[in-house]
Amino acid sequence: MSDNRQIFTLKQVVSSIRKTIEERYQQAYWVKAEMHKLNLYPSGHAFPELVQKENDKIEAQINGSIWNHNFQRINKKFIEVVKEPLKEGTTLLLQVKVTFHETFGLSLQILDIDPNYSLGELQREREETLKRLQKEGIINLNQRLDFPLLPQRIAIISADTSKGLSDFMKVLIGNGWNYTFFTMLFHGYLQGDVAVPSIIKQLSLIEKVKDHFDVVVIVRGGGGEVGLSCYNNYDLCKAIATFPLPVLTGIGHSTNMTVAELVAFRNAITPTELADFLLQTFHEFSVPVQEAKKAIVSYSNRLLEVNKQAFTSETKHFKNSAQLYLNISKNKLVSTSQEFKNEAKTLLNSRRELIKSAQKETVSQSKRLLKLESEKIETVIHDLPHKIIHPIDLQKRNLFELENMVRLLNPLSVLKRGYSITTVDGKTINGAMSVKAGSIIHTKTFDLEIESEINKIEEYGK
Amino acid sequence: MANEIKYTEAFEELQQIVSDMEDGEITVDELSIKVKRAAELIKICKNKLTATEEDVNLILKELEN
Amino acid sequence: MANEIKYTEAFEELQQIVSDMEDGEITVDELSIKVKRAAELIKICKNKLTATEEDVNLILKELEN
Amino acid sequence: MANEIKYTEAFEELQQIVSDMEDGEITVDELSIKVKRAAELIKICKNKLTATEEDVNLILKELEN
Amino acid sequence: MANEIKYTEAFEELQQIVSDMEDGEITVDELSIKVKRAAELIKICKNKLTATEEDVNLILKELEN
Amino acid sequence: MANEIKYTEAFEELQQIVSDMEDGEITVDELSIKVKRAAELIKICKNKLTATEEDVNLILKELEN
Amino acid sequence: MANEIKYTEAFEELQQIVSDMEDGEITVDELSIKVKRAAELIKICKNKLTATEEDVNLILKELEN
Numbered sequence: 001m002s003d004n005r006q007i008f009t010l011k012q013v014v015s016s017i018r019k020t021i022e023e024r025y026q027q028a029y030w031v032k033a034e035m036h037k038l039n040l041y042p043s044g045h046a047f048p049e050l051v052q053k054e055n056d057k058i059e060a061q062i063n064g065s066i067w068n069h070n071f072q073r074i075n076k077k078f079i080e081v082v083k084e085p086l087k088e089g090t091t092l093l094l095q096v097k098v099t100f101h102e103t104f105g106l107s108l109q110i111l112d113i114d115p116n117y118s119l120g121e122l123q124r125e126r127e128e129t130l131k132r133l134q135k136e137g138i139i140n141l142n143q144r145l146d147f148p149l150l151p152q153r154i155a156i157i158s159a160d161t162s163k164g165l166s167d168f169m170k171v172l173i174g175n176g177w178n179y180t181f182f183t184m185l186f187h188g189y190l191q192g193d194v195a196v197p198s199i200i201k202q203l204s205l206i207e208k209v210k211d212h213f214d215v216v217v218i219v220r221g222g223g224g225e226v227g228l229s230c231y232n233n234y235d236l237c238k239a240i241a242t243f244p245l246p247v248l249t250g251i252g253h254s255t256n257m258t259v260a261e262l263v264a265f266r267n268a269i270t271p272t273e274l275a276d277f278l279l280q281t282f283h284e285f286s287v288p289v290q291e292a293k294k295a296i297v298s299y300s301n302r303l304l305e306v307n308k309q310a311f312t313s314e315t316k317h318f319k320n321s322a323q324l325y326l327n328i329s330k331n332k333l334v335s336t337s338q339e340f341k342n343e344a345k346t347l348l349n350s351r352r353e354l355i356k357s358a359q360k361e362t363v364s365q366s367k368r369l370l371k372l373e374s375e376k377i378e379t380v381i382h383d384l385p386h387k388i389i390h391p392i393d394l395q396k397r398n399l400f401e402l403e404n405m406v407r408l409l410n411p412l413s414v415l416k417r418g419y420s421i422t423t424v425d426g427k428t429i430n431g432a433m434s435v436k437a438g439s440i441i442h443t444k445t446f447d448l449e450i451e452s453e454i455n456k457i458e459e460y461g462k
Numbered sequence: 463m464a465n466e467i468k469y470t471e472a473f474e475e476l477q478q479i480v481s482d483m484e485d486g487e488i489t490v491d492e493l494s495i496k497v498k499r500a501a502e503l504i505k506i507c508k509n510k511l512t513a514t515e516e517d518v519n520l521i522l523k524e525l526e527n
Numbered sequence: 528m529a530n531e532i533k534y535t536e537a538f539e540e541l542q543q544i545v546s547d548m549e550d551g552e553i554t555v556d557e558l559s560i561k562v563k564r565a566a567e568l569i570k571i572c573k574n575k576l577t578a579t580e581e582d583v584n585l586i587l588k589e590l591e592n
Numbered sequence: 593m594a595n596e597i598k599y600t601e602a603f604e605e606l607q608q609i610v611s612d613m614e615d616g617e618i619t620v621d622e623l624s625i626k627v628k629r630a631a632e633l634i635k636i637c638k639n640k641l642t643a644t645e646e647d648v649n650l651i652l653k654e655l656e657n
Numbered sequence: 658m659a660n661e662i663k664y665t666e667a668f669e670e671l672q673q674i675v676s677d678m679e680d681g682e683i684t685v686d687e688l689s690i691k692v693k694r695a696a697e698l699i700k701i702c703k704n705k706l707t708a709t710e711e712d713v714n715l716i717l718k719e720l721e722n
Numbered sequence: 723m724a725n726e727i728k729y730t731e732a733f734e735e736l737q738q739i740v741s742d743m744e745d746g747e748i749t750v751d752e753l754s755i756k757v758k759r760a761a762e763l764i765k766i767c768k769n770k771l772t773a774t775e776e777d778v779n780l781i782l783k784e785l786e787n
Numbered sequence: 788m789a790n791e792i793k794y795t796e797a798f799e800e801l802q803q804i805v806s807d808m809e810d811g812e813i814t815v816d817e818l819s820i821k822v823k824r825a826a827e828l829i830k831i832c833k834n835k836l837t838a839t840e841e842d843v844n845l846i847l848k849e850l851e852n
Contacts, residue, residue: 149795153841182841209846282836285798289832292805293785296825299808300778300818304771307729307815311767314736318760319717321743322753326710329750333706336671337655337699343678344648344692348641351603351685355637358606359590362630365613366583366623370576373538373620377572380541380565381525387548388518388562392511395473395555399507402476406500409483411493421490444490469555510555517559521566534620575620582624590631599685640685647689651696664750705750712754716761729815770815777819785826 011102018100025098028111034091035064044068050094050108064096066110074113081115082122084229087193093117126232129259133234138241142265145246148214150285151278153182155206155213155245157199160187164221164252164271171275179282184213190220190251191227196236203239203247215278216245218264219271221252231258240264250274415446469510476503534575541568599640606633664705671698729770736763794835801828 008016033050040046045068052060066074078086086092096108133139154172158165165185172181186202189195199218206216218240230236231251237259240247246265250273251258261267268274407413415421421428421444424435435441437457443450479500482488488496532540544565547553553561609630612618618626674695677683683691727735739760742748748756804825807813813821 149798150835152835152839178837180837180839182839184843184846205850209849212841212846212849285832286836288802289798289829289836292801292825293829295805296808296822297782299805299813300782300822303808303811303813303815303818304775304778307733308771311733311764311771314733314740315720315764318736318740318743318764319720321740322713322717322757322760325743325746325748325753326706326713328746330706330710333668333699333702336668336675340671340675340678340695340699341652341655343675344652344688344695347678347681347683347688348645348648348685350681351599351637352641354603355606355634355641358603358610358630359634361610362606362613362627362634363587365610366587366627369613369616369618369620369623370580370583372616373534373572374576376538377569377576380545381569383545384525384562384565384569385522387545388522388558391548391551391553391555391558392515392518394551395469395507395511399473399476399504399511402473402480402500403504405480406476406483406497406504409480409493410497411490412497514555514559518562521559521562525566525569579620579624583627586624586627586631590634603685637685644685644688648692651692655696655699668750702750709750709753713757716757720761720764774815774818778822781819781822781826785829 014100014102018102021098021100021106028095028097030114031094031096031108032091032117033062033064033094035086035088036061038086038088040071044071046071047107048110063105063107064094064110065099065104065107070111074110078113078115078118079226082118082229083226084118084122085192085226086113090118091121122229122232125229126259129232129234129237130262133237133241133259133263136238138238139263141241142243142247142263145244145265147246147265147281149281151215151246151281152180153213153215154184154278155209155216156183156185156219157188157190157202157206157216158185158219159190160185162190162219162221164219164250167221168217168219168250168271168275171272172278175279175282177279177282177286179279179286181278190218191230193230195227195230196233199236200239203243207244210245213245215248215265216243217248217250217271217274218260219250219252219274221250221271228258231260233260236260237263248274248277412446415444418446420445467506469507469514472503472506472510476500476507479503532571534572534579537568537571537575541565541572544568597636599637602633602636602640606630606637609633662701664702664709667698667701667705671695671702674698727766729767729774732763732766732770736760736767739763794831797828797831797835801825801832804828 031050033052036049036051038046038048046066048064048066050062050064051058075086078084093114094108094110095112095114096110098106099109100106130139156165156168158168169183172183186206188198188202190199203216206213228251240249240260241263248266248268249261249264250268250271251261252270257267266277268277411421423429423442423444424439426442427434429435429441435454435457437454439454441452441454443452479496483493483496544553544561548558548561609618609626613626674683674691678691739748739756743753743756804813804821808821
């Protein structure tokens with residue numbers, strides 16, 4: 001060991017380190033790190049453990065420090081924006097300055113935390129939960145349950161001191177219609193990280209006795225709007241979505257709806273509103289029942305009235321029809337009788353007419369016949385003289401003709417005109433042979449007979 | 463006796479005589495005789511006709527009434 | 528005896544006579560007789576007609592009543 | 593006996609007579625007899641008609657009451 | 658016995674008689690009988706109608722009460 | 723037994739009878755029987771209507787309380 | 788438990804009855820029975836609104852197990 005060794009005091013070394021680091025890291029940096037532990041001290045200072053994990057293995061670790069005045073400021077701003085307190089185990093975006101303290105050693109002094117980064121992280125968790133529930137196909141399961149006609153038996157998950165519970169109960173019990181509910185409180189924490197296991201546990205209890213209940217309500221109120229990010233937790237949301245009874249939520253906030261509220265059968269903004277909804281379902285049952293009574297009264301009366309009227313008019317109709325039928329039958333009989341009488345008379349009259357005309361015809365035909373014959377006779381009488389005169393005249397004419405002929409042929413009348421007849425031996429001369437000269441001839445005239453002798457005979461044309 | 467002969471026979475005989483005379487086959491002597499007979503027959507016929515006509519007229523006149 | 532002949536026969540005989548006369552089938556000798564017969568037949572027919580008419584009229588008059 | 597004949601037969605016979613007369617199928621000789629028969633038939637028919645009419649009227653009068 | 662016949666049958670028979678009369682299918686000889694039958698049928702129908710009317714009126718009067 | 727028939731059936735049968743009467747599908751012979759039956763049906767319907775009305779009113783009155 | 792089904796069914800049955808009546812699908816014959824049944828159903832529903840039978844102790848005991 002030589003004495004020329006330079007011996008530094010610890011303080012000198014540490015101071016030197018501090019000086020070096022201070023020189024080297026003068027600026028502040030934005031660092032993304034998981035706040036493993038917050039380690040808030042009563043003094044108001046906090047010394048969070050910051051880590052970086054890779055597959056659950058710590059790859060880097062360093063302590064942080066937030067001084068009292070910084071912490072107050074940072075925390076207030078964070079809650080304002082994120083609506084959640086700073087939470088261990090979450091990754092934060094930190095503005096840090098590397099500091100080295102002689103006694104406390106190396107640490108990152110946290111000057112600020114970006115709340116918007118955390119808000120984004122929360123949003124991411126919400127999206128993831130939604131996406132997962134959707135992917136698993138359970139996101140609508142609770143909403144697809146049949147809602148009971150009357151949600152009368154209610155399992156309530158709430159904190160027994162909560163104002164939300166009392167608001168809820170006040171509305172239910174104080175209803176003015178005597179609607180009766182059966183409620184049973186299943187005590188649980190309803191905000192912050194503890195809420196997730198607490199609510200899941202109560203749900204599992206209720207499931208054991210689910211036959212005694214119609215619905216589950218989760219009510220919360222009066223606790224402000226901070227610490228509701230637990231309602232985006234996948235496990236809790238899954239428990240609600242897959243619960244066998246309809247789950248109704250009334251956790252009282254006005255900002256972005258949580259996944260739990262989205263998957264619940266129904267969400268009301270406040271417990272009072274939820275209670276009103278339940279009363280409304282009772283109304284929806286009660287009113288139709290009331291109206292059914294009225295309807296039945298009026299329809300019964302109407303049915304009876306309609307049937308009475310139909311019956312009365314049918315009865316009247318029947319009476320009229322019977323009378324009408326009888327009248328028609330009577331009229332038909334009367335008219336047929338009348339027709340019969342007329343026909344009988346017509347028949348007799350027509351026969352009488354036939355006889356009359358036959359009689360007339362007999363008379364006229366007889367007369368015609370007689371007249372005809374008589375005319376024939378008259379014709380004969382008229383014609384007879386002419387017919388008779390005819391042969392007589394004919395004979396007269398014939399006779400006259402013959403008489404004329406006789407007159408013409410009488411030879412005496414020829415001789416009277418100077419002619420004579422010469423004969424020889426008592427015969428008329430006929431040719432040269434019958435006479436010769438010397439013969440004696442006799443000549444007859446009208447009044448003389450002369451005897452002479454022939455001297456000469458000469459023939460004509462020789 | 464002359465009345466015994468019928469009109470028809472008398473008329474036929476008359477016709478015969480006329481026809482004979484027309485044929486010229488009768489001698490003058492016969493002729494005279496024939497002419498005499500014809501005149502006789504003509505008278506007979508005429509008488510018969512007149513009688514018949516009177517008869518008929520009588521009957522017809524009766525018919526008129 | 529004349530009444531024994533029927534109207535129809537009488538009328539037919541009458542018509543025959545008329546028709547014979549028209550045809551010149553009656554000689555002058557028969558003429559008188561035929562005309563006499565015709566007159567007779569006409570009388571018969573007329574009488575028959577008159578009698579029948581009276582008969583018929585009587586019957587018809589009875590019918591009227 | 594006349595009553596034995598039916599109206600229809602009587603009427604048909606009557607019509608036959610009338611029709612025969614119209615067709616000139618009845619001679620003067622038959623006329624009297626035919627007309628007499630027709631009159632008889634007319635009487636029969638008329639009587640039948642009258643009797644029937646009385647019958648009918650009686651029945652109809654009874655019906656009125 | 659007459660009551661054994663139904664109204665409908667009686668009325669139809671009556672109508673048949675009337676229609677036969679109209680068509681001239683009834684002779685004078687049958688007329689009396691047919692008229693007598695028709696009168697009988699009319700009486701039957703009238704009686705039936707009257708009886709039915711009394712029946713019906715009785716029932717209807719009872720209904721009023 | 724009459725009570726065994728339902729109102730609806732009784733009413734329909736009544737309507738059928740009335741309609742048959744109107745259409746002339748009922749003979750005079752059947753009329754009495756049909757009218758009697760109709761009267762019976764009318765009585766049945768009346769009784770049924772009255773009984774139902776009383777029943778219904780009673781039940782509804784009870785419901786009010 | 789039996790009541791749970793009953794009131795739901797009662798409510799539906801009641802509405803069915805009302806709807807049937809509205810549609811005029813109920814006859815006079817059914818009316819009494821239907822109204823009686825409706826009254827019964829109304830009672831069941833009304834009771835359900837104002838009464839519940841659950842017992843906290845019973846549930847607590849079940850939770851123990």
